Amino acid sequence: MIGALPGTLGEFAVVQVGYRLVGLALLSGGIAALSAFLFRWRTGNQLPDGAALLLGLGSVAVYLNGRIALVQFLGGSERILDPVVVGVNLVTLVVSAITAIAGWQLGDSYGSSKRLQYSLNPRISPLVRATGRFIVVELPEDIADIDGYDPVAPAVKADLAGKSYTFSRGLTIEELQAALSTKLQKEHAIGQVDAEVTVEGEVTFLAVGDREAGIGPTLPPSATATAITADPALTASPGDTVQIWQGERRIGTAELRAAAGSTATVSARRSVIDSLDPDTRYRLMTLPVDERADRLFASMLRQADETMSSFTVTEGATLDGEQIGRLGLTVVAVEQTDGTTETIPQRGREIEAGEKLFVIGNPGQLRRVEAAATGTGTYEPPAADDPEPEPRRTLRFWRRRR
Structure with a gap:
């Protein structure tokens, strides 16, 4: 491979080896970088590290094997199994492996660049045609x-x-x-x-x-609200958890929504509300603070432009077999066909026919998701203002074990 006397390296041969080593290292890194860049740009996912390493070293191996075959065919004086030749080949492969990994990381970084993705594949809304000014x-x-x-x-x-x-x-x-x-x-x-x-x-x-103020949208499932005659504590405020008592009998636990004089509005399970008598005076006992995540989520969602809706995916629809992350919206839960509910599904999880999706978005986005879940029309995910980049992996043997 080197073109020098067996077992030695002349001054001219050293220069040749240096040029060849740099060239093959750049070839390996360039192939790995180009592959990682194209894979990230076209699919949005990261090329596996093993594939990048295989492509980079494969290009170097093709050159080395081709040169060895050419030397054997021409009958040159170079000894293939000379220790110096073998040593230089091993060094070349090691350096090429390092540049392949560096090229893989560089190509993936450029492929995930938002500015580069916009310049190569911009999502520009067309201008509306106007006949005048x-x-x-x-x-x-x-x-x-x-x-x-x-x-x-x-x-x-x-x-x-x-x-x-x-x-x-x-x-x-x-x-x-x-x-x-x-x-x-x-x-x-x-x-x-x-x-x-x-x-x-x-x-x-x-x-x-319209979004008129009301108590209904803030009620969790299977809960209702009503006004009763009661005497809540002076320090009680909306959102407190209270127990409803009639004499020495406890009716149930509810949530205080409002109080005005001797009239209190409470929300509770339907069975508790149905047992209340509008002509009876009750006594309310305030319980320690109990955070209600469902009510907090509903009230915050009500103040925003987004809302939550659910859709059942039909067989053969556009979303059948699609990944959760491709929706471009927040999917808080997936009700599977066996009745179990998976909360906060992974972005790479595939959607199956018969599953019910619980999605957060504005009305226009939810309407498009519903059309894609029940039909075969095209679906364009909304453009994210600042999407979080997918975390890049490093080589397994470079990871620090804890």
């Missing part, structure tokens, strides 16, 4: 209600039907949808707007919903 948007006559939200008054929907709005040109579809939603929310005091706008500026779908 403005974009005229006309609302449809049929305006739907958003599931999970209080309906908007019929008079407001009648006022919106067929109404036209003017926006400045140069807006993308997403910007026009956001501007239309903001205008409707401010001018008509609408809580939530779900609109679909085409590139021609036509509104193909419009749904509105």
Whole structure:
């Protein structure tokens, strides 16, 4: 391989070996970096370290084996099993392995770069076409209600039907949808707007919903609320856990929602509420603080633009066999076909037909998820503002054991 006398290395041969070593090391690192970059860019996942190492060293091995075969075919004077040749080949493989790992990490880092992904595969919403200086948007006559939200008054929907709005040109579809939603929310005091706008500026779908203050959406499943005549403690406040007593008999445990004079609003299981008599005066005993994560989650979710909904995936639908992470939304739980519930599923978990997904998102996102869960239409996940990068792995034999 070296082209020097057996067992020795001349000055010229040393230079040749150095150039060859650097070249093969760069070849191994370049192949591993290119493979890791393309794999991360096209799939969004990290190329396994073993595959990157195999590709990098494989390119070096192809060169070495090809050169040995060529030397044997031409009948050169170089001794293949010369100790110096074998030693240089081993050093070449070791250095190439190190550069392959370095190239793997470098290529994966560039492949996961948000700026590079945007320049190579930008997700740009097309501009809405305008015939003049403005974009005229006309609302449809049929305006739907958003599931999970209080309906908007019929008079407001009648006022919106067929109404036209003017926006400045140069807006993308997403910007026009956001501007239309903001205008409707401010001018008509609408809580939530779900609109679909085409590139021609036509509104193909419009749904509105309201979020009036109420106790119903904050109640956990199987719970109800009622007002009773009682004497809560002076220091009791909404959210406290109380026991309801009638004389010496304890009726049950409830949660105090409001109190005004001798009237208290409590929420509890339906069986407890059904046993209460509106004409009876009760005594409330405040219990130690008991955090209610379900009520806290519901109240916080109610104040946000997002809400939670559930969908059952049909066989052959777009989401059948898709990974949870591809939705681009928060999936808090998956009810499996055997009735068990898996909370906070992994992003790489595949969705199976018959499973029920509990998803958090705004009405427009949830509507698209429902369409993909029950049909075969295409699904585009929402663009994340700042997605968390997938943690990169290192070689197993480099990990520190604890």
